[in-house]
Amino acid sequence: MNIVIAGGHGQIALRLARLLAARGDTVLSLIRNPDQEDAVRAAGAGPIVLDLESATAERAAEVLAGADAVVFAAGAGPNSGAPRKDTVDRGAAVLMADAAERAGVRRFVQISAMGAGTEPDASLGEVWAAYVRAKGAAERDLRRRDLNWVILRPGRLTDDPGTGRVTLADGATGRGAVTRDDTAAVIAALLAAPAVNRRVLELVEGGTPVPDAVAALAAP
């Protein structure tokens, strides 16, 4: 497959690129900082510099030409304020979905977050509220599109080594953590499972091997 990862130098994105390249997929990774090109190449992907907060949908669609799938793995990150939650976590996701439609790339996996689509807990502050609202708006935008989308809401991400075992559910898993390694493995498996389509999935660590967790969702 030809796969484009938006936010290609992200921590999940680099892990995902390594997995996809190792199984023979071709990966293009969209980054905004040319200094990250070598790290992206080292992960087995081809870097393309495209700032998702200033690119047009026309330009993004050109980059997607010939791709089989898009993974939206970008995010404004923990040190950003409310405005960038809107321009990246919502705006860049909408841009990529728009570009996918224009380019005729039907498969779209969006990394979202637990709590998206619910009213944010005001006690957690304005930036958290902006993040939850941005992820919710990005999900709503994707769900109304004629694409083969999957929304993946991981729990709290950790850098512990992956276990290869998860809890992956249509609907609520309950709160929990999950490693970035296992999250990348789930996305790689979802890309190879087109029958898992138009689903909102939650992900935390658990006891089911990743291939079995994805296969269970693909079963009729």
Ligand SMILES: NC(=O)c1ccc[n+]([C@@H]2O[C@H](COP(=O)([O-])OP(=O)(O)OC[C@H]3O[C@@H](n4cnc5c(N)ncnc54)[C@H](OP(=O)(O)O)[C@@H]3O)[C@@H](O)[C@H]2O)c1
């Ligand atoms: N942290 C958690 O516990 C948690 C839980 C659930 C879901 N998530 C979500 O999971 C996703 C991936 O997480 P992660 O830890 O892999 O994220 P990450 O390491 O912060 O990666 C996000 C990437 O997005 C890129 N990006 C930001 N603005 C961009 C722009 N304008 N154009 C192009 N790229 C841009 C960043 O690039 P730069 O280096 O240029 O900034 C960075 O490489 C995020 O959407 C996050 O919100 C996180």
